[in-house]
Amino acid sequence: MTDSALHIPAETARAPRARFWHDLSFWGLLPSRLLMGFALILPIFIIAAVSVATRGAYGGFTWDFNLAGYSQILFNEGWTGELEFTPQYLMIIGRTFLLAGATTLICLLFAVPVAYFISRQPPGRKAALVYLVTLPFWVSMILRVYAWMIILGKDGTLPKLLETLGLPAGMSFMFNDGATLTAMVYTAMPLMVLPVFASIEKLDGTLIEASHDLYGDRWVTLRRVILPLTAPGLTAGAILVFVPSLGAVLEPTLMGGGKQMMMGSLIQLQFGGGRNWPFGAAIAMALMALVMVFLIFTALRAARREATP
């Protein structure tokens, strides 16, 4: 690794380095600790505190302990003060989970063959294709969602196209979960393709040949050889797509319309107009819990995989 180790004994090589970088640890990390502590960690504590605060009469909140934010997820308080079960927010949580899961799955199903195809190309072409796949990711997220609005919308490309094919005019594909899912898959795709590509490229082709030699058919080879060996890349891609998808705001707001909300757009709504901050904070805590459960689950699976090779 270090060529100098060949000529210089290790101790003399290490001594000036130790002196040289002394106390860099503290001063070097100070700015990031201040910035991240102030703008990242402190706010997380605040949001936890606000989720159990009392809603103010005109938006905002007061520091009185109150679990109404959490109970509102499940119950609706009637005029007389009794609590009745309302599934509407549970349905939003369920939709969030389903749409984020579907996004991850579709991206995975798309990314694996594309990544496999790219990995089999000659080096120059490979680099060009990776570049082409990455490029749309640099275009602003809101524009990538907007593109689907003008394709699926009332005067959009797809309805006009269907009209010329003789189908009824004025069809709209907007404001439903399918539209939200379409935009989510589109915006998340490059995040999936890259890690999947990185792991498939590292895959040793001789192992696939060996599997064929041992009479493993395509399906067995995929399930017993390719998937286990590329699992870290697939997991990384799944995390990169699933976690931001859980917090999606733009797609459900623009594509789903007012009624097809997800947790992200619900939180945004509670804070946007100063509607109900403790409730918004409680939903945000629920979202964080969901993310944590998923991350812990994938970490445990990865650890188990490493334990039993």
Added chain:
Amino acid sequence: MPRSPSSSSYLYAPLAVIVVYSFNANRVAGVWTGFSLKWYGSALNNAALMNALKTSLTVAAIATVVSTLVALSAALAIIRGKDLRFRKLSETVVNLPLLPEIVLAVATLLLFSLLDIQNGMLRLVIAHSAFCTPFAFLPIRARLQGMSLDFEEASADLYADRWTTFRRVTLPLIFPGVFSGAMLAFLISMDDFITSNLLSTGGSTTLPVYIFSLIRAGTSPELNAIATLLILASLVLATVALLVAARAPAKMQNHNHRTIIKERNIK
């Protein structure tokens, strides 16, 4: 096996649709009535758009400088610092706990409202600097990790002080990483909608927030022209960034290769 052109067209067709419609003379986007550049004219003469662009550029520029400096010093401390307690923890913090952006956005909004920070620009600059830091950090750390300690030790042996070593040896060698880190931070800041939408105030509307308000008002050909110009700008910037990133390791390998050959010759 899917052909790669089909997957590329899936990725590019939606963007192409915007570009095509931006040249449509008709007010209704979906009805083509002829080629026209008039929407570009009205986009460029739109004062609100130019203000939003100015706000976005200002915030992104400051956030890029701040986050790159913070990330650089953190990377130096984590990779080069000796005997670092909490190394793992510090790295996790800089790497940003993987949380949905909306959670951090409302959390920051609460912080600013508790501290009564009403200045929209100040809010945006602080928040953007924070969430851009991890993106600046990753390429810098990767580059620093790939750099041999020999260079810095040689410099120290030649009685260069720390600052000189950093300025004349370390920084030039890790510059491609610093550049791609800064580039990423800039693009992430320019792209941000979720946080900016919650934190911006009347006078500090960023570009994505302004575009969102245009979309909300209904699609218009002027919006398509604005979008086309932005798509073009991001593709150019991305190409530059990716070219720099792609060239950097090759250069480094070349250098190592040459060093090794030279050493062999000496022996």
